[in-house]
Amino acid sequence: MSKVAIIGAGAAGYFTAIQLMQMGFSGTLKMFEKSKPLAKVKVSGGGRCNVTHACFDPNELVGFYPRGNKELLGPFHHFQPGDMIGWLSENGVELKVEDDGRMFPITDSSQTIIDCFERQLNPHILVHAGVKKIVPAEQGWEIVLDNGEVSFFDRVVVTVGSSPQFAELLKQMGLHMIEAVPSLFTFHLTDEKVHQLSGLAIEAEVSIEGADWAIEGPVLLTHWGVSGPAVLKLSAWAARWLATKDYHATLLVNSMPRLSGEGLLELLQGIRINAARKQVRNVGPTSIPNRWWQYIVGNEDSLDKLWADVRNVELEEWVKRLHHLRLEIQGKSTFKEEFVTAGGVDLKYINFKTMESKTHPRLHFAGEVLNIDAVTGGFNFQAAWTTAFLTAKGIMENEQ
Numbered sequence: 001m002s003k004v005a006i007i008g009a010g011a012a013g014y015f016t017a018i019q020l021m022q023m024g025f026s027g028t029l030k031m032f033e034k035s036k037p038l039a040k041v042k043v044s045g046g047g048r049c050n051v052t053h054a055c056f057d058p059n060e061l062v063g064f065y066p067r068g069n070k071e072l073l074g075p076f077h078h079f080q081p082g083d084m085i086g087w088l089s090e091n092g093v094e095l096k097v098e099d100d101g102r103m104f105p106i107t108d109s110s111q112t113i114i115d116c117f118e119r120q121l122n123p124h125i126l127v128h129a130g131v132k133k134i135v136p137a138e139q140g141w142e143i144v145l146d147n148g149e150v151s152f153f154d155r156v157v158v159t160v161g162s163s164p165q166f167a168e169l170l171k172q173m174g175l176h177m178i179e180a181v182p183s184l185f186t187f188h189l190t191d192e193k194v195h196q197l198s199g200l201a202i203e204a205e206v207s208i209e210g211a212d213w214a215i216e217g218p219v220l221l222t223h224w225g226v227s228g229p230a231v232l233k234l235s236a237w238a239a240r241w242l243a244t245k246d247y248h249a250t251l252l253v254n255s256m257p258r259l260s261g262e263g264l265l266e267l268l269q270g271i272r273i274n275a276a277r278k279q280v281r282n283v284g285p286t287s288i289p290n291r292w293w294q295y296i297v298g299n300e301d302s303l304d305k306l307w308a309d310v311r312n313v314e315l316e317e318w319v320k321r322l323h324h325l326r327l328e329i330q331g332k333s334t335f336k337e338e339f340v341t342a343g344g345v346d347l348k349y350i351n352f353k354t355m356e357s358k359t360h361p362r363l364h365f366a367g368e369v370l371n372i373d374a375v376t377g378g379f380n381f382q383a384a385w386t387t388a389f390l391t392a393k394g395i396m397e398n399e400q
């Protein structure tokens with residue numbers, strides 16, 4: 001009978017242990033935790049736990065993962081949001097879907113998930129101790145605890161999340177690691193006029209000059225810069241690129257991405273005819289908020305003009321600013337709801353059928369310790385559930 005150790009009792013660690021038990025694992029199973037089990041689940045989703053997302057097509061689902069999108073396609077055919085919803089339901093937890101696809105327990109409390117996991121886990125499995133070292137041994141690994149105790153295991157599952165100390169340890173063990181950088185953050189902008197628009201929300205396409213990504217969606221103006229779903233998504237995709245630039249770059253904002261330059265010019269010419277006797281500050285394209293229109297026009301003289309007096313060169317300038325507004329990014333802030341790190345174990349060296357390392361046999365990885373991360377919406381937890389499920393399945397296949 002084999003001995004399996006799980007290091008870290010977070011989302012991925014618990015789900016691996018529970019899956020192993022439910023799949024009939026009959027060997028010795030221990031899960032080591034250095035602080036509080038399921039602490040991140042507890043605070044997740046503002047205490048409501050956005051446990052997964054109502055997206056059931058693996059091809060579509062992978063589009064939410066800036067890192068891991070290629071590698072997760074196969075795994076999502078084995079265990080995806082539909083499977084997690086089914087598993088929770090079988091184990092007494094019903095979920096609800098919000099308009100944007102995020103899924104939460106109907107109780108709106110992360111404690112419901114914690115209670116469910118604790119009901120499913122044999123409490124003797126959990127050991128309250130930190131792991132200091134993993135040492136190679138014949139046909140397995142020795143685990144050295146913080147208190148110096150040493151135990152042998154045939155297989156070890158690493159589910160330590162984004163712990164920098166453990167990442168360093170894995171690097172010393174010769175695992176290929178991708179350096180950690182923050183993901184999901186908001187941008188600081190230098191233009192103080194934008195700060196004065198704090199609280200305003202616009203629909204726009206945002207991109208970064210010199211980089212490939214363009215994201216359309218809500219953009220929220222804040223007293224330090226920009227936030228909102230489109231900005232957070234862009235920060236996730238551009239996380240590594242922006243880190244190399246020390247978070248100094250030019251943000252490009254297209255306030256009317258559905259219209260061509262010509263179409264937009266025609267629209268403004270139409271306003272010039274129809275609102276000829278009205279002031280520019282009071283009438284702009286109806287699809288953008290008036291305060292944003294006033295910011296786009298920029299100077300007081302133009303805003304005071306009657307539309308009838310607007311010259312063609314001004315119209316052309318406004319088209320340019322509506323389509324290619326340039327804002328200087330200088331720094332970032334962590335998004336308070338969901339802080340995620342990009343980086344971790346290099347996916348090239350992981351077998352995505354079993355989550356076992358290709359370079360370090362009998363060592364498996366699940367959850368955020370891997371170089372996998374997603375935009376907000378329940379996708380980060382889903383990656384933890386999926387990789388935990390595959391780890392358990394992989395271990396069970398070796399048991400036979």
Ligand SMILES: Cc1cc2nc3c(=O)[nH]c(=O)nc-3n(C[C@H](O)[C@H](O)[C@H](O)COP(=O)(O)OP(=O)(O)OC[C@H]3O[C@@H](n4cnc5c(N)ncnc54)[C@H](O)[C@@H]3O)c2cc1C
Binds near residue numbers: 035046163377
């Ligand atoms: C505030 C916040 C809110 C979030 N909300 C959401 C959300 O609503 N939806 C979503 O999808 N994602 C959310 N996330 C992201 C999500 O929490 C993570 O993706 C997820 O927790 C990763 O699970 P994990 O098990 O890999 O790591 P973790 O949950 O971080 O668990 C790792 C565990 O390993 C333990 N550990 C570390 N080192 C050792 C060691 N040496 N020895 C023993 N134990 C060790 C840690 O103490 C920890 O308990 C949120 C994150 C934060 C910070």
